[in-house]
Amino acid sequence: MRSPLLAAIGGIVAVWALLYVYPRHDPLANAPYTLDRQSAVAAARAEADRQGIEVSDWDVALSTDERSAAVVYASAEGHILRADHYAPPVKTDVLFRAADGERSLLVELDGRGQLVGFRRRQPQPKPKEGTEAEAPPRIPAEVPADVSQALARLTGGDAAFFKPAAPPSAGASQPPQPSGVNITTGSSGATVRNRTIQYHFRADSLSNDDVTLEATVDWLDDEVSAASLDATFSDAYRARDEDWITVGTVILLLLSLAAGLLGIVFYIVGWVNGEIRHRKMLLGLCWIFAVTALFYFWGAAGEAKKAEDSPGFVLLLEYSVTVLFLGAPVVMAIWGAGFMFAVRSAPRRLVDLDLLLRARILSRPVGRAVAVGLGAGAWLALFPLLFAETGLGKSVLSLPDTGAWTIHPVLSSLTPFQRQGLTVLALLFGFLYPMAECYVRRPWIYRPLAVLLAGCGMLGPVFDSASPVALLAVVPGALLIEQVYRRAGFLAFLTCVWATGPLMQSAAMLSFSSVTLRDAGASILWLLAAGLAAALAVASFGRRVPVEDQEAQWKRESEIAGRLREAERERLLSEFSVARRAQELMLPASAPQVSGFEVSASCQPASEVGGDLYDFCYFNGHLGAVVADVSGKGVPAALYMTLTKGLLHSVSRHVDSPGDIVRELNEHLHACAGRNVFVTLVMASMRPDDGSVQCVRAGHNPILWYQAAESKGRYLHSSGIGLGLAGDRLFRRSLAVESIHMAPHDLLVLYSDGITEAMNARGDEYGEDRLHAVIESHAGAGAHDVREAILQDVRAFVGRTPQHDDMTLIVVRRGSARPLSKGAPESGDAAVA
């Protein structure tokens, strides 16, 4: 529906059809109701005068009830004589109340303003102290004349039909008796409640199977204090009229709950990702508040509330606190999440609503959306009535609660807040549908589902009670609103769904005989027509807004947010993989073997790639085993590790002692590495078959030397500062080379701080003592087995706690005469996870 003019013309046609078809399907439309507020109050004052009560300076409150059982009854066959008086479908109560609150007069009127009841309250005289409680009054032998008169006023010429009768003993209409109330029953059908005598009458000849006509008149202190007509419908009749709670209602409840929870979750997720536009949601909240205030201050809340003496401002506060600050933020969060999804999949649909929220009302997209919405809304209201025309299903149309009988029928028709269906549909298309569009690839799954759910949602605003067949009636309407949403956008959709309310109301009011209501109904139609005209004018001459630009901008923002996330993730992954790859390449494929020694090495990288290194180098016939640790983590540390390894191999070509190697490493690193980068290192240089080992420690964890003969280990804390921290002079002065002699079966363990500082869940460190202990207990094993034992022990200690440092280990065992011990693998492992 791209052309708003087409929609407008179609809408006008639909409205005409609506007004034509409506009266035939609303039983209330044919109920006699000629009252308006003035005439109701005037009739009530006349009654007050007749009773001699001065009410001119008393407060007046007015309320009107529609009684659905009576409505149906009045339109069905077999009704009683003057059903609209004895069982009025519409009853108006006028309440006069004195300023002191003690005295009041309630006058009940039928649709034509005839009296159907009244009740007077006066302050009760307090019993004097010391007197006994009065005995209950005796029932006089004959019915007092005033009582008969009151009955005659209520019943008109039918008074003769109403005969004294006992009240129903255990009827459904009998309220439970408060304790301490004296009740006695006389033969004339009168009962005594405390000081009041209540006379009961029943018109058996006027009643039928479905309804019983009764009247009661109260007699207190020698005058009539209350009188009323009652029509009691049989249980069987009421059961027929019972509303069928549609499956749709249940589905809707579950849907709303699910949507609510989902919406909040996604709102939070979107917030974290930076995709939520909080300002828009706050704007929406402000708009809702402003519109609510408008309606409340103009009294759309209804006359009945005024009787409670709450000024409009207090009511507004009440409403604000309960609805706006509890409910609206939740709805806003859900729509915020929906906005996020819609921007990803179809941003064009939101542009008009966005313009409206930003108060750029005179732009063409807004005019177009509103015109299309109004036109479509008329058809949406018409469809169920067309269905009813076919006679396929029973439908009872009725107006929403605050209906046409408040003091401001026009305003109350226009308010969007009384309609739950609107909220549900808005949730469906404002959140669930866009979310489905983002995540569900197949439209044929979520689109029919949306139409079905929309149909259930419409059962609220359009039908009051419906048979299952009536579900069929809402399907065309649901298809329509889905199309409106997809093609014309969210604002058009909201307008369309909202417009059904005022249209139905005006159709109903126009079918009444009350002049006030007919005028109100006409006003609503004229207002809507003016709105349509204005929308068309704005659509043609309003400000051009390049919708594409806005749409493209939102899409860009959303994509940027998405891409930033992706980029961040990729960056981390790539950095990680570069560092990891570098580390993999650095580590030797296998541990070399030197005669008389067994060597086993491993490096377990942590989740954050560290700068550990182990390596082997040859110089002067010696084999040097090196464990080194670069300060820092990630790619920078990996690069310095590469540098260190390179330097180590190149330096060891022309230098023949561990002390000198380390000194040269220090010089190079001190010169070319950054000021805050340093490398710690230990080296054990072994002479084949000899057992003599030279150990150097440059700022690193000390080498552990386990002497098998004494079953004791010693940490070699030789002096030496880290590489790259100081120039050669200071470095040389601090460096000590420790020479030891390894006896057969002695062990040397070179390790990094990832081993001794490995932490368990309690925050304890593995420590040097535990390392010593595990070696002690595996003293007899080969180098590979000892290495494995250490790693196992650390793993067992750590449990599931994640490690932040690489664990690097070289175990050297002085064997006996043979170079390899039995069972040990030929090569050490470069175990890179």
Add this chain to the structure above:
Amino acid sequence: MANPFNVTQSYQDEVVVLVVEGYLDAHTAGAFEDVIQSEIDKGVYKIIVDCESLTYISSAGLGVFMGFVEDVRDHGGDIKICGLIPKVRQVFELLGFQQLYHILDNRDDALRKFVDEPKWGG
């Protein structure tokens, strides 16, 4: 939540005492750097780092000292360290920091050191 770290400054004559508390690791080293940089920018080159409440230091934290010490010494000042708890002292000593810095027991000793031996020699 990251481990907490805090630096407070107090001045005594020309010397600034930086009291470090908590964890000094890769995440918090930046904050420590900023504080030292701001002192250097103000022209304060005599720095005492009071580590009484320092519970942990990593290589990144140690790197912060190394990053500034040369510059500070070139301007006639120094970074002196005091109040190390045994666990943290061990880390410093393992790396050989006692050869590179004056490490004192307490703040008064460090302040006195600035009088006795203001420059780092050798």
